[in-house]
Amino acid sequence: MSRFDIVIIGAGIAGASLAAEVAPHASVLMLEAEDQPGYHATGRSAAFWSETYGGPLIQPLTSASGPWLQDHGLLTPRGELYLARASEWGEVERMMAAFNGRVVMERWSVEQARRWLPGLSNDFAEALWMPSCTDIDVAGAHQLFLKGARQAGAELRCGAPLERAERMGSGWRLVAGGPVIEAGVLVSAAGAWADQVAALAGVPPIGIQPYRRTVVQLEVDPPAPADLPLVMAMDGSFYFKPEAGGRLWLSPHDETPDSPCDAAADELDVAVAIDRFEKAARWPIRRVERRWAGLRSFAPDRLPVYGFDPLEPRFFWCAAQGGFGIQTAPAAAKMAAALLLGRQVAEIDPAPYLPDRFRNGGSR
Structure with missing residues (x-):
């Protein structure tokens, strides 16, 4: 013993x-x-550090963790771009108010966002730029x-x-x-x-509930630029970010209740991710190279x-x-x-x- x-x-x-x-x-x-x-x-993490991710009550833990991660060489600058439709003007306002003075944000026009995403859909009317977002090792x-x-x-x-x-x-x-x-x-x-x-x-x-989250790795044409920011939909319907070799990591931001298990990607979730991506940006997909899923667990x-x-x-x-x-x-x-x-x-x-x-x- x-x-x-x-x-x-x-x-x-x-x-x-x-x-x-x-x-x-x-x-x-x-x-x-x-x-x-x-x-x-x-x-199975998507490997980014975002001060707004999780909401205002998570931000203090995230911001306080930044110096340790930075000091140990674990962060690489990325930036984060939230895309909003005209109907989501209120959500943009609420997000800016929730993090006012705690997270640096810049309100961008859709034309500024197209400097990163030339094929961005006309459905989007504005964007929020957050320069503090990084990749995490x-x-x-x-x-x-x-x-x-x-x-x-x-x-x-x-x-x-x-x-x-x-x-x-x-x-x-x-x-x-x-x-x-x-x-x-x-x-x-x-x-x-x-x-x-x-x-x-x-x-x-x-009452901790696991939820499945899906990620797919895409080969796109043209290849994703290495300095592309993390791109998030304001309504939470997708996010994507560049990966080595010009690939993209794409998620439908899904939260499917599951039991504790070795999670695997569902083909329907993969199809939903691709559909949302193709509606958001004119960016041809050559093929899906990989797909996986992980469990994110939340209290009530x-x-x-x-x-x-x-x-x-x-x-x-x-x-x-x-x-x-x-x-x-x-x-x-x-x-x-x-x-x-x-x-x-x-x-x-x-x-x-x-x-x-x-x-x-x-x-x-």
Whole structure:
């Protein structure tokens, strides 16, 4: 039997970043169900850092994460262009007001947008330009967190899905494909499986729902310029960005409810993505080279969940990061680690993200 202060279920970006923060102060074990960490959502990210993505309550975590990502050479300038139809004038106004003074935005005419997209449909009437958006080296960030955790003494066991979690006086007795493990605190950082981990531990689920997100890689003619920005539809119906070799990564921005699984792209979602792209821009597609899907998991209020469960003080949530888990990981891990270690949270108010909101007459 082995004993750890903290056992983290999941070694994707959420679990790895948290382990890197707490391992210098406690004994830590990461249990990863797959044969390699980051196989699911972390390894299937569209790899961009956008200060507006996820909304105003996610922006503080994203903005606070930028300096760490930049200092470690993980960000590459990209820029972001939101396309709006005439009927979406109100949405443009609301977005500018929501991030006023916190994110740099420029209102562009459709003619300015056509400097990037000459074949842009006449359906669009204006655009919003956000220069702070960048690409993220997702694999690089994940490996840095894993390396930091390992160097601080954390242990990683892959191919070790949690099978049983029993509450004992001072913590937990866990079974995960090997000898019994004792833990002081059990952390659910299992992405789409976060509620399942809670259920194994006898903790009421929060209602975290996985949603499938589809991405396709296109060969287009002419090839996509390397400096093309991330292009988003204001109504959330698509986004695309350039990839190496003049390719495009295109998503229909789908959110299809799913169960925790090894997600795969559905052909209908691929067809929807291509149809929306062809209606938005006259840009011939030569062929679809690849297609894949990942699961983005949301709590009922679409905010992440960080903190001890008020119904079980030895169970900690680090879950429901939606599609913004990677871009917020550095700041979110620091905040979560402070909560986990019983320390004062420095930069960001954790109140919107605490699991208390789903208990004791909260929003659940």
